[in-house]
Every structure is written in C-alpha cells, then in structure tokens.
Amino acid sequence: MAQKVLIKGNEAIGEAAIMAGCRHFFGYPITPQNEVAEYISKRMPQVGGCFLQAESELAAINMVYGAAGAGARVMTSSSSPGISLMQEGISYIAASELPCLIVNVMRGGPGLGGIQPSQADYFQATKGGGHGDYRLVVLAPSTIQEMIDLIVEGFDIADQYRNPVMILADGMLGQMMEPVVLEPKKRIERQLPAKDWATTGCDGSRPRNVINSLFMIPEQLEQRNLVLIDKYKRIEQNEVQYQSIDIEGADAVLVAYGTMARIARTVAKKAKELGISVGILRPITLWPFPYDAVAAIGDIPNVKAVFSIEMSAGQMVEDVKLGISGKKPVYFYGRTGGMIPSPNEVLDYICDVLEVR
Template sequence: MAKVLMKGNEALAEAAIQAGCRYYFGYPITPQNEITAYMARRMPQVGGVFLQAESEVSAINMVYGAGGAGGRVLITSSSPGISLMQEGISYIAGAEIPCVIANIMRGGPGLGGIQPSQSDYFQATKGGGHGDYKLIVLAPSTIQEMAELTAEAFNIADKYRNPVMILGDGMIGQMMEPVDFESIKKTDEILPKKTWATTGKGKRGKKNIITSLELDPQLLEKHNFDIFKKYKEAQENEIRYEMKDCKNADVILVAYGTIARIAKDVIEKAKKHKIKIGLIRPISLWPFPQEPFNKTANKTSAYLVLEMSMGQMVEDVRLSVNGRKPVYFYGRTGGMVPEVEAILNEVKNILGGVL
C-alpha cells in the first residue's frame, strides 16, 4: 500500500480500523470531527458499527458494553467532551475493559476555543475520574506516529485490560502528512482470546459478569491492589521516549506531541548561534519516562519544558529531575502556539543565568 496523504484525524481512524476496531461511538466536537466523519463512511465498508450517540455520556457507556463483549472499540472527542466521559472512563478502568480513547485537545478551561492546546495533560495522566486508576497515555508527534501508536494502543489495551488514551491536539489532528500503513499489523494476527468477555457461557462453568461495583471494602481493596500490579507492569514495559542531541547539550528541551516538532526547529536554529540544545520527547505520558532524565541530569545545565498550557507536564519533569538541575517552563495557552524565536530567547536567558 502506497503512502497516503491524510489528516492526523483520518490517519487515527484508518489505523484503528486496520488494527481490528469494529465499534466506534462518538459525538461531534471540533477539532476531531474528521474522525467521526471518516468512521461514518468506513465502518459500514468493513462490517463495523458506527454510532453517533446523543451525548458523550451515552457514547462512553456504549464503549463499556461493546468492550465488555470483547470487541475492539474506539471513542474520540475533544477536551470538554472528554470531561463528560470521566465517570464512564472510571467505570471502564474499574471493570478492566480494554478500549482506546482519543482526545484531540482544544483550548480551555470551560468551553474555551477550537484552537490547539495541551492543557488536558493532568486530566489524562493523573486520572480525571474518581477512584484509584490509571490510563496508559500515548502522545504522537507526527501523522505516521499517530497511525502507529493508535494501532499499538489496541494491543496495549488488550494486554492490560485497561483503557489507553491517544493524546493529541488540534494541530496534529488537522495537519496533513504522508502515512504508510504497511507497519500496521493485520487484525487476525493480533486479536487475543478474551475468555473474560460477555460472549455467552459456552462450556464455562459459570457466566462472565463484568462490573466495577464491589460493596465489600476488603474485596474492593484487593481489586485495587490487583489492578495496580498491572500498572506496575506497564511502568516496566510500556515507557516510550525519544532523545535528540542530548549528549553535550547545555540546555535540554522537554516537549511532547506537536510542540516537540517546534523544539526540533529550535535545536537547528540554535546551532547557528553555537548553542547546544537537546530534546527529550516523552511518547508515553503515563507511564512517564524518568530514564532520560537519569541519563542527562549530570551532563546538562538545565531543562526547559515547553507546553501549550500553563504548565502541567513540568511537574512530572521536576519529579524526574528531583532537584539535580534547574527546571524552567515556557508555555502558551488558549490556543496560542510557542514560536521558535521566543523559545530560543528563553534558552539564552537560562544560559545567561546558569553558565
């Protein structure tokens, strides 16, 4: 299959289909509407189910049902819509149902605007709903990576019986790049047996019952301990990150998603000024990669975290650096995007203070 020029939203949708997703539930909201439109056209072609629910609350509970019956299921939305899903996401995590959730972030708080943002990081990585649970969160920075991580997300969700979130923003959802789908594994090769699913009793001795309700506090505590064993396993096996030019860097930028693309432009421009800048790009936002900070803390002067927010990932960076070097922050919010020259000036200011 030749490369196809696609929007990020469309690449996410097609990758989900090629990974075996046959159930999609959603509700229109900018800037992720291309996913809904794409799925409305493609799902009938592959024998799948597309359903536009009456609300995001309804849609996430449809995911609970389809995922509980063993289907590979996708739901997508943007910031305020994801907020409406939080109760259902907590139920799904508690019931150990695999699914993939995509948040193509927009500006906030409140209804905000339709321009790109990264201000849902806390909601995604710290648990936006109630109770003790985690989402595994992946953040692509190219359209090719959007496709590959989406397909991989279904495998991870099935492996841990847990929701996986693709965290993008309006920029990566709307921009267009060539995508090669040859790297996406085909459905029949990767679908595991789901002996826990509500597919009928069959030859089992008892029915499968899926619920997140447990009124006995001792049993509920045991359930929490059990699911956190899975999260510990994920922390050992599912960390992903990229490092660029960090070996002799005076300052290391830390950015994820589309802002990491801008950071790479800053690195190239800085070379003309004889300034050595590196980049750490977390790809898994949870579990958060601490290893690259352990590798670099004794070799760099400072870290500069770049976000389209008032500063959220910066807290995880400070925890990872653990006081070994200064951690600075530069962000734009409300749909504004950091510019290369402004970031480079921030680096110059930092170097003026630490060298």
C-alpha cells in the same frame, strides 16, 4: 501492499483504527476532531463494522463500556470538554479492566474554551481525570505517521493489559496533513490473551462472566485495587517509550511532546546556528512517564538547564521536576488558550536563561 498517501490527521486516526481491527466506534461531534467520526462513519460500513453517533459523550463512553465488555475492539474520540464528560465512564471501564482506545484531540480551555490546539489536558489524562485509583496508558504522537502506528499499538496494549489506552493529540495534529504509509510499522510481538472474560453468552457451557466495578464489601474493593496497582506496576516496567535527540554534550535539554516536540526540533536547529547545543527528550508515553530518562539528564555534566515547553500553563513540567530531582534547574515556557509558541520566542527564552546571545 503499503500505500503512501497525503492524509489529514483526524482521518488518519479513523483509518488506523480500522487497520488495527477496530469494528465499533461510538462518539459525539466536537471540534477539532469532527473529521474522525465523519471518516469512520463512511469506512465502518465498508468493513462490516458499527458506527453510532450517540446522543452525548456520556452515552458514547457507556456504549464503549458495553462493547468492550463483550470483547469487541472498540474506540471513541472527542476533544477536551467532551473527554471531561466521559470521565465517570472511563473510571468504570478502568475498574472493570476492559480494553478500549480513547482519542483526545485537545483544544484550548478551560471551560468551553476555543477550538485551537492545546496541551492543557495533560493532568486529566495522566493523573486520572475521573474518580478512584486508576490509570490510563497515554500515548503522545508527534507526527501523523506516528499517530497511525501508536493507534495500532495502542489497541494491542489495551488488550494485553485489559486497560483503556488514550491517544493524546491536539488540534494541530488533527487538522494538519502529512504523507504517511498506511501500513503499521513492525510492532512489538505481543502475546495477546484470549478474551475468555468477555460477556459473549455461554448457553451453560461455562460459568457465566460478570463485569462489575461495584464492591460493597471494603475488603473486596481493596483487593480489586491491589490487582489494578500490580498491573500498573507492570505497565511502568514494560511500556515506557521516549525519543532522545542529541542530549549527550548538550548545553540545554528541551522536554516536549506532540506538536511542541516538532517546534523543539526547530528550536534546536536555530540554537545550533548561535553556537548553543540543545538536546531534546520527547516522551512518547506520558503515562508511564519516562522518569529514568529524565533523571539521566541530571547526570550529564554539560547540561546547564532543562526546559519543559508546552501548550499549557505548565503541567508536564511537574513530572520533569520529579524526574530531575533537583540535579539541574528546570524552567518552563508555555502558551495557553490555543496559542502555539513560535520557535523564535522559545529560543529567546532559552538564551535569556543561559545568558547567551
């Protein structure tokens, strides 16, 4: 039976993973996501799972590699600098076509930065922070309930495509509390393939399974890349998710994700009081990015400008510009280093650009 509870975002991440059938977690503490591991360390033994605090993020991601290779539903979580340390392992996991879930509760940077919320890891997540031609499916929740639902769905996506999936949250979503229903929403019925590739041992009953990303012969390595590229094309065709709010007839459209999408809703409400119609496009998948939905904004006659609002120096704005393809002017407003833009300052910027008050 569904329960409605008040829960912290980081704790919800842990509970959602367990609801999704995850029974293996490997990680290393870093603020502002420490409560994820703390919560899972208590819950995993209760469901017969394995929690292990590794000696470093490098060790943690390689433990994920091993467990995923054995066919387990496995997860790690960290925050920005910790995710940076995992990049080599993430590239290995993607190249080896192994499913897993990676959670990044972003903090301010660059460098060690600070522990306040940020969205400055967009490039790292969506463009491939590690080496080689690989992609992660990147899901960006804007509420704790959606974070729960996307974690459950994210594990299924990972298994369907044999690919790592990242949940890109931020310190605010991790630390805030909201009432949620601890039962996943009705999910897309995915036909999840059997994990007949897993290294589970066979006692000679079948050919042995080998998981590997090393191909010394260039032709073989290129063939592996072509297989991955074909998979990424299928993901782009099938997995784009976004939310569109009051875009038709809008004077301006805000493109925002995560915490900034919450702020965008307040901006739109305040703008309406001034007689300005503001629509919102909220990407839920940051990769694959909803380019077609952004392109459609360019064909709406009333729209005078498109704004990418972010807690960064300007990263998603590049994808917004690619989608618009010059049909409408694109503007950027953001704060960095853990500063969260207020609705009023965003609205002031919109009014300045539109020359209205």
